[in-house]
Amino acid sequence: MRSRIILALIVLVLSVSPVLGAKRYPVRDITNVVVWGAGGGTDTCNRVVSAEMAKILGVNINVINKPGGASGSIGMNYVYNQRSDGYTLVGLSESVVTASVQGGWNQRMSVWDAMIIGGSPDILSVTPSSPYKSIEDLLEAAKKNPGSIKAGAGGAGSIHHLNLLALEKGSGAKFNFIPYKGSAPSQTAAMSGEISVVVTSVAEQQQLIRGGKLRPLAMLTPDAFTLADVGSIPSAFDSYPTLSEHLPISQAIGMAIKADAPASVKQKVQDAFKKALETPAVKEWAQKNYYKISGKTGAAANKEFANLESNFGWTLWELKAAKVNPADLGIPQI
Amino acid sequence: MLVLNEFFSFFGYVYQLITFQNMLILFGSSLLGIIFGAMPGLTATLGVALLTTLTFGLETGTAMIALLGMYVGAVYGGSYPSILINIPGTAAAAATAMEGYPLALKGQAGRALGITTTSSTIGTLIGMMFLVALAPLITQLALEFTSIEFFLLALFGILISGTLTSKDLVFKGWITGLIGLLLSTVGRESLQSYPRFTVGLNDLEGGIEVVPVLIGAFGIPQIITVLKEKTILGDAKKVQRILPDFRVVFRNFKHIVRSALIGVGIGSVPGIGEDIAGWVSYGTAKNSSDNPDNFGKGEISGLISSETANNACIGGALIPLLTLGIPGSPPAAMLLGALMIHNVNPGPMINFDKPGFITQMTAILFLASIAMWFNGIFLARQVVKLLKIPMELFMPVIVILCVIGSYALGFRVFNLYLMVPIGIIAYFMKEMEYPISPLVIGVILGPMADENLRRFLMVTKGDFTPMFTRPVSLILLTIVTYTILIQIPVLKRMKDKYVSPWIKQVFSKVFVLFTGKSKIEKGVENGHA
Amino acid sequence: MENRKLRKADFYTSIILFALGLFMLVQTFSIPMTDSYAGVTNAWYISPALFPLFICPAIMLLAVLIFLRAVKEEGFANLIHLKTRKSQEEVNQYIRGFAVGFMIISHVYVFLPRTDFLLSTCFNLMIMMSAFYLEQMSLLIKISVYYLLASLLVIVFALMKASIPMVTNEDFVFLMDIYLLISITAFLLFCSRLVTTNLQLKRKLKQVIILSITLPVILCPIIKYFFLIPLPVEGIILEKMDNIRYCQQDESWIECLNY
Structure with missing residues (x-):
């Protein structure tokens, strides 16, 4: 018995050799690590697009969730520590740019090559039982009694929170911000009346607005928006043109690949991404869920993320919500 | 009248769904779900996530059959290791271990499994009935829950854990509960992202997750104890009757009904789910029982209470999910993602966008519970044979399963680094007769209590009066006060x-x-x- | 534990718990109670310190109560007196308990993060199963010592790696895998020599070897390919598995295996 064991192991050792880099890409399954929780906007967008990309590339793309840390730092750290061979992608959104100033992640966003799927514009709504019938009503009331009207906008430091802050800056109104654990709980709180105002994206609110559980007042983008069964929702910019200095801050949900992956691999992924966005499945899904497809890749996408990084980072630093000075990380102030 | 209409269309859907392909998928995913739930650390949430990816290409109805089959199976499957080796397969089944394992030690493992199978099925069915008949009403009630109500609910859950200890150990139970709460404060808290007690470790920023704590606290002490003392499970020599005596079911009827109500109630409150439902139901059963001293020694009513509640919770969790788009429990959150991928947007408009969808889901839930019952009875017979494997061979495999389970939910090796010290400390605490379950409950409910209390105070700017003026809050406050007061001997x-x-x-x-x-x-x- | 021992244990643990509560309380004081964070103005009722400020004193209070009860029931003098006599069976239990704890710790902290998951699982199963299934205290001790030495060597290698920056993580894993393969072979030889005398033990050892190799080989592909859970460290064996899995896409099998 002893000799048989030795023989078996010698054969095993001889057949071992270090794995060389793959000559063809892709030769095995790709993993897409989404840094936010299951069921959220980033998660669903990534799943839908990844499924189409998988068909184009010919291998499975496993979408897994690794939420947590400071703005998704756990997921980003995990992917960053993997090999830059294109087999691990990260599914992220604009909110992850704050991970560095919150001390969870010590790189710049430039280590990623981003591919932006798109986003949904932000909208401001109130509880149906509240007395505010238009955006002017609300903002004038807020100006008269600063800090008396309770408002929610997802978590502290999220893009919706920043939209609310930009609204306050541009109009001079002041709200009492109540943080929640995401967009969905803040919408629920608005429905139940715990808060009066909520700012989240159209994609997240549309069901509730159409069902009469929330009253939409205005869009936080330059254009009005038409929602089925509800009609046209005006833009806040119509009554308050000064808002255009601070808004819009648009969502950028997408995925990214490590910038130092081989150029041929990155090209293949980007091509698959662009083709996936053209498929009828993705287009129909985006339309039904009120997402505006962006499709930016390469330098344009990276520039957008760099802008977001600067905007978010410096805003959070001014709000004293940041642990690390953006200047220390080399983030320029735009 | 409307209710009757619903019932008729419901049976129509059930009839439509019974095709060969659908049944194959249903029984398959249910079986897979049971196996998933039975592996310590693999949760229903993970299982639903897995199937979401696998069923992406299938048609919506078929995908839902697979997902609900998996969900129901996984919640039930957690009871298997709870009974057989005193290690809960999922947090929801942790209370089942308290009565199931003593029964197994007495050689009645098969009987226990049969009872949990039947009570789980009944629980799921009752939950489903609430979904069919009373969804709009319950939705309205769920919207009454604001931060203060969530806080009181969490407080109630924590207090229940304190009562799970016998009279000699009351202080010890509360201390472990407090330690659990303390553990839950580690990490970046959700209101201001301020890192508490993270000692500079990035890995701790996300806080301490429940699953490694659960496995560490229950699994590792069990493994050490068994290998150290060479415990043998009760001899299952006699051919066991798996099918439960239906008289047992009838005798415990009031427990079943009460547990199902607790399960549905907790499920329909967004955010807390099956884990808490099981414990609260068990605690309530113990508190209102005629012979509380028999609890912990194999009390059937305790077993039934825990399992009925955690399955009834499924139906409850689907209510806010489908009518408001707000998931009632963590696996329901995963289900939400799956639905959205299939272009179904749950919410108030669902009856316009996709009429009859809710009824279709309840029909699927009905079939899933039947499938689970058959799978369960069949599996239980086989699984009991597992008891014949020598413990010394079985336990090392359990170690590996625990390792995988702790690692699987976030793919974090750090979870394993956490699991081991917690496990070793839990072992010593168990030796010194400190009850472990309050610690796990503290870790689960701590964040909810903390966040909601502070948010409530933020909304009212430090004023406590709304706690006494809001109706639901007042009811919960009364229940909480009652729970505290009856601990005082006088x-x-x-x-x-x-x-x-x-x-x-x-x-x-x-x-x-x-x-x-x-x-x-x-x-x-x-x-x- | 019977009552007397329990009270004695309570005596010491309550002191530890009190210290824990105190320590955490001191830490809590460094959490800010004022000033504004993340756009949210702070106040005493919003501060993250609120919850810990309630919990820590409560823990301290309960620890004191447990301490007092222990003193009341057993008397102060009795508790300080430490020695108790232990029977041989009790000592054996302690050793077994220690061994299990050590094996789990070593697996999670030393082997798992640095070597191929399949190999480390195999090794751990082999060690744990043989140590306990063979039911001889002498064997258990010898096997545990073997595992201890094997882990210490890994730690030494890891320290060496830390001082040579050129060795990358992947190379290190590769080297560790080779080391582990050698360790496993050595262990098998070691074990078979130990049990040559006893036929029953030989049979049991064979069962252990078969189980500890086949179980991971079945389990790992299921986890990787069916549950889609990427394993912590994918070294040579698991990468081989990857290559086999995707061989259908390549032209020749031999070329494939040489990947």
Whole structure:
């Protein structure tokens, strides 16, 4: 018995050799690590697009969730520590740019090559039982009694929170911000009346607005928006043109690949991404869920993320919500 | 009238769904779900996530069959290792271990498995009935829950854990509960992202996750104890009757109904789910039982309470999910993602966008619970044979499964680094008769209590009065105060002397009204028959 | 534990718990109670310190109560007196308990993060199963010592790696895998020599070897390919598995295996 064991192991050792880099890409399954929780906007967008990309590339793309840390730092750290061979992608959104100033992640966003799927514009709504019938009503009331009207906008430091802050800056109104654990709980709180105002994206609110559980007042983008069964929702910019200095801050949900992956691999992924966005499945899904497809890749996408990084980072630093000075990380102030 | 309409269309859907392909997928995913739930650390959430990816290409209805089959199976499957090796397969089944394992030690593992299978099925069915009939009403109630109500609910859950200890150990139970709460404060708290107690470790920023704590606290002490003391599970020599005695089910009818109500209630409150439902139901059963001292030694009513509640919770969790788009429990959150991928947007408009969808889901839930029952009874017979494997071979495999389970939910090796010290400390605590379950409950409910209390104070700017003026809050406050007060021995004696007999009288009078027979008459009949 | 021992244990643990509560309380004081964070103005009732400020004193109070009860029931003098006599069976239990704890710790902290998951699982199963299934205290001790030495060597290698920056993580894993393969072979030889005398033990050892190799080989592909859970460290064996899995896409099998 002893000799048989030795023989078996010698054969095993001889057949071992270090794995060389793959000559063809892709030769095995790709993993897409989404840094936010299951069921959220980033998660669903990534799943839908990844499924189409998988068909184009010919291998499975496993979408897994690794939420947590400071703005998704756990997921980003995990992917960053993997090999830059294109087999691990990260599914992220604009909110992850704050991970560095919150001390969870010590790189710049430039280590990623981003591919932006798109986003949904932000909208401001109130509880149906509240007395505010238009955006002017609300903002004038807020100006008269600063800090008396309770408002929610997802978590502290999220893009919706920043939209609310930009609204306050541009109009001079002041709200009492109540943080929640995401967009969905803040919408629920608005429905139940715990808060009066909520700012989240159209994609997240549309069901509730159409069902009469929330009253939409205005869009936080330059254009009005038409929602089925509800009609046209005006833009806040119509009554308050000064808002255009601070808004819009648009969502950028997408995925990214490590910038130092081989150029041929990155090209293949980007091509698959662009083709996936053209498929009828993705287009129909985006339309039904009120997402505006962006499709930016390469330098344009990276520039957008760099802008977001600067905007978010410096805003959070001014709000004293940041642990690390953006200047220390080399983030320029735009 | 509307309710009757719903029932008719419901049976129509059930009939439509019974095709060969659908049944194959249903039984397959249910079986997979049971196996998933049975592996310590693999949760229902993970299972639903896995199937979401696998069923992406399937048509919506078929995908839903697979997902719901998996969900129901996984919640039930957690009871298997709870009973057989005292290590809960999922947090939801942790309370099942308290009565299931003593039964297994007595050689009645098969009987315990049969009872949990049946009670889980009944629980799921009752939850489903609530979904069909009362969804809009419950949705309205769920919207009444604001931060203060969530806080009181979390407080109630924590207090229940304190009562799960016997009288000698009350202090010890509360101390472990407090330690659990302390553990839950580690990490970046959700209101201001301020890192508490993270000692500079990035990995701790996300806080301490429940699953490694659960496995560490329950699994590792069990493994060490068994290998150290060479415990053998009760000899299952006699051919076991797996199919439960239906008289047992009838005798425990009131437990079943109460547990199902607790399960549905907790499920329909967004955010908390099956884990808490199981514990609260078990705790309530123990508190209102006639022989609380038998709890922990194999009390059937405790077993039934825990399993019925955690399955009824499934139906409850689907209510806010489908009517508001707000998931009632963590696996329901995953289900939400799956639905959105299939272009179904749950929410108030769902009856416009996709009429009949809710009824279709309840039909699927009905079939899933039946499938689970068959799978369960079949599996239980096989699984009991597993007990014959020598513990010394089985336990190392459990170690590996625990390692995978802790790692799987976030793919974090750090979870393993956490699991081991927690496990070793839990082992010593167990040796010194500190109850472990309050610690796990503290870790689960701590964040909810903390966040909501502070948010409530933020909204009211430090003012506590709304706690007493909001109706739901007042009800919860009364329940909480009651739970605290009856721990005081003087008041407890008064309750036993005056309150309980009065409640019993009221119930028997109601029973008479419904059935037209009095207990005495029934007794006489049985005597003569 | 019987009552007397329990009270004695309570005596010491309550002191530890009190210290824990105190320590955490001191830490809590460094959490800010004022000033504004993340756009949210702070106040005493919003501060993250609120919850810990309630919990820590409560823990301290309960620890004191447990301490007092222990003293009341057993008397102060009795508790300080430490020695108790232990029977041989009790000592054996302690050793077994220690061994299990050590094996789990070593697996999670030393082997798992640095070597191929399949190999480390195999090794751990082999060690744990043989140590306990063979039911001889002498064997258990010898096997545990073997595992201890093997882990210490890994730690030494890891320290060496830390001082040579050129060795990358992947190379290190590769080297560790080779080391582990050698360790496993050595262990098998070691074990078979130990049990040559006893036929029953030989049979049991064979069962252990078969189980500890086949179980991971079945389990790992299921986890990787069916549950889609990427394993912590994918070294040579698991990468081989990857290559086999995707061989259908390549032209020749031999070329494939040489990947």
